[in-house]
Amino acid sequence: MPADLNAAQQAVRTADPTPGSAKQDPILIIDEVSRSFGGLQAVDVKRLEVQRGVITAFIGPNGAGKTTFFNLLTRFDDPDTGKWQFNGEELSGKLSHSIAQAGMVRTFQLTKSLGKMSVMDNMMLGAQDQKGESLFSALVKGSWKSQERAVEAKATELLGRFNLSHMRDEYAATLSGGQRKLLEMARALMSEPDLILLDEPMAGVNPALVQSLLVHVEALRDEGVSVLFIEHDMDVIMGISDWIVVLAEGRVIAEGTPEQVSQNNVVIDAYLGTSFAEDEGTP
Amino acid sequence: MAVVRAAGATLLLVLAASLLAVFATAAPAEAQDGALKGTLRLGRDVVPDVVITATDASGSEVGTATTDADGKWEIPFSETGTYQVTIDTSTLPEGVGFEEGRSETVEIVADEVRAKAVGFKLASADVSTTIEIDPLWQRLLSRAVDGIKVGLLIALASVGLSLIYGVTGLVNFAHSEMVAFGALMAFAFESLWGGLPFWIIIVLAALAGGVLGFVLEGGIFRPLRKRKMNNISLMIVSIGLAFVMRYTLLILFGSDPKSYEHHRVQKAIDFGPFSLPGKDYWIMGVSLLMLIAVGLLLQRTKLGTAMRAVADNPPLSQSSGINVDRTIMAVWIAGSLLASVGGAFLGLTQVVEWQMGEKVLLLIFAAVTLGGLGTAYGAMVGGLAIGFASEFSTFWLDNDLKFLIALIVLIFILLYKPQGILGVRERFG
Amino acid sequence: MSNLQLLAGFDMSKLFGDSIRAGINVQSAAFALGAVGLNLHYGFTGLLNVGMVAFMAAGSYGMAIIFTQGLLGGSILLGILGGLVFATIIALLVGIPALRLRSDYLAITTIAIGEVMRISFRSRRLLDITGGPFGLPSIEDRSADISLADRIGRDWNPLFNVDDPTRTFGFWKLAFDGKTLWLMIIGWTIVVLCSLLVWKLIQSPWGRVIKAIREDEDAARALGKNVFSYKLQSLVIGGCIGALAGIVRTLDSGFVESNQFKPQTTFFIWTVLILGGAASKWGPVLGAFLFWFILVFFEELLRQIISSSSDMVFLGLEANDVGRMRLIIMGIMLAALMVWRPQGILGKKEEALLDAR
């Protein structure tokens, strides 16, 4: 396997496997990001760098603060302290939509499908820089018609990849839970992000489809998209990720390649030792 | 971004404040639907605490008023006609009578429903006697006491709205109609059984409010929740309900402003630096006790714990053995009961009419937002603050403009602390 | 007395004629416009605007004040523009604090601003501007001595004939004088234009974002849409359409008075929208017709029943209760529609069912 690694993958594998270690070409650099709820310190990340062009997994026990951390990075929640740079741009002062526009797009653990819109409309919403989305050009169909067609073609292609073609004209609310996960991921990809944050994208998706999804995620990486994803399924994580970050009680307790992390005693104590066994029961 | 937002916010506040300033500095007249009004004067001095009554052509009473610290009084009316306005001479200060050829009764022909000035010509037997007007601080103090009174009543009326929101997520637009309901029920019970002591009348009005809460939750909102109607749709239903309630009250009770027989006229009782009619002590005392009781109920009883649990997480509390439906029902009953009592008491301080609910709606919503939607204590604090601020503001502002104060508070809160002073920030995700 | 006899006592032509007349009158066009605006707010964007009347008041008073003050040489068009500007300011005033927050807060703020505007306008301190409690009984340019009613109903009215000013058009109960018909044409034309404008917007990518916000604003935000800005745009556009509703009504009546802007007007507009079908293209139009038809029909029916009964009482109701029943009937109708037919007449049933999932 090491033979067909791309440059970025090789680079990350040589990084120092300690929390907060420097990466060769970081797409995202996080400093001192913290958030507490009342007395509970949900997130307290001193420093974290995420390598560009690889798949980074984010793991940790339930309630470790993973989702909260994503919420903070995408400004769906406000951090108590902290700064983070994305593509060299300071993002901490920005609002959610600007962060997405900058190329860092997320999905949600609890899916947010736009129920009373068709699956196709859900997809087309994801595309960025649409002329027709500004009030005045909206009234002049000529100004956005051709772009609309291009967006639709791209959406059709992505729906095919995610096995949703047959649902394109249905209301999104009629999709099953797993299909919604797929739709949400496909929709996020419509925006052509540089970094995509996936919050448990595989939860509730049937095993056969998980395999093909994994192939898509790898394909994404090979197209140059960086992926940061939260997942509990250790097989998935070990199989696909280039780098793993372990979170417990809001702190980064370990980082490293899959091999390094699975042998890390701290991680085994905090997470793998107890919940690896539990996790096997649930797909 | 934060700068832009702060600038925008400041701009809005400046705008609102300048609006207020325009109102505060322009001509000092007042607007009213239809009102007989005036300022009772003796020479250059004003005469407070005199009771004035208006009756219509058929001799039935339209309303009464007591002149305030500035000698001002006002009795609303809603139909054109001829009115007799009479001073209760027993309430005049000693040695004060009427100018020659004048009497305690003045006849007014109201050809339009609007403000009508009514003048009495008072004369003093002993010309050298001058009536003392209260010094500024004392008038301020009496406004402040009025503010506390209204604040307590608004708090009573608001708690239910906030609690219902807390346990069900419904913004119940019909809640303020409970206030009118309570007042009109007290009025109805009093006219039915005038012999009963007034506190029993209030208890009956409270019970009627509780029953109404029971009926609304059991008959309308619970079944609709079971149909999985979302809260936005339920809110629209509650808007419809508000109108049904308001206009049913209108048909049942008519549009003329009323007042209770009891406690219409009361001599002031001195208490320290201020002197108030006895009923005011009662109103404030009982309201305060009821608010404390609600607090204790929430903190100390099983039901209170259940309420807080349901407000926090309904499915979880269901699975941990709390009867969610029963808890919600309890909240509806308690909330409606409190609003009814608030209304019944409010009827002691102002006219009783079908539009009472509409009139307090703004104050109640501002109070609940200020305190934090969904928190009982927030509604209490918010109610006190809004009631006090709006009432106290009438020292400088027109009566109607107190609503502007409520709006400004509302906008301010939404801009800077949308979760309210006692609310917690919403959980995301 | 058998049913047949009972019916025989009724004036059917008045019953139906008056109801249809009310359904197509200028007032109905104004309500349709209000509902078109509300449709953009609630039907498409999911904004809970329960203070539509504030925008109507802004439009009416804005136009009337500019006209009466003679600021712009008695031009109606500039007056209308003034009304729209005023409505925009109100939309911003409400939107900037409330649109960042959960939808309930917008409901509270809009109902508050509506009431505060009404109360402020009737304040005697504004006597010279708004006419205080008396309103502006006849909207007249004080310097040029032209009245709004004359200008729109005579000077600018192609249907007005100097030689025969009382000439009517139409037939049966549906005969209208030249001024009314002219305003009906203006009113319904604006309704159609606004409906088409909203529909065109909704069919565009802009509309897609708007609908996405209605469904889940966090999802829209996560996809890089500036939700706040879109909501504000929607609030302003819908608010301006609401202002046009007030303007049409004022052009017809020729006067403004604060009592025309009580909260119940907002609530009528909600009923119109829900009846016709929220998020549908022509729902507001059909809703407005049906709303007035039903309202007048019930009122007339009740009136006829009461006057034909021997003691002038029916179910305890007397003649002067009839107008009050109107709001009760409407309240029940709104609630019942919400429960049993939330999609209204023209809305999509499937969509309403999705809500219950």
Ligand SMILES: Nc1ncnc2c1ncn2[C@@H]1O[C@H](COP(=O)(O)OP(=O)(O)OP(=O)(O)O)[C@@H](O)[C@H]1O
């Ligand atoms: N808005 C909030 N208010 C209060 N506590 C919160 C809030 N959001 C999260 N928490 C708490 O913060 C902690 C971290 O939650 P978070 O959802 O980030 O966990 P997670 O790592 O995503 O867990 P899981 O794997 O179960 O999804 C939890 O203890 C949670 O209860």
Ligand SMILES: [Mg+2]
């Ligand atoms: Mg999570």
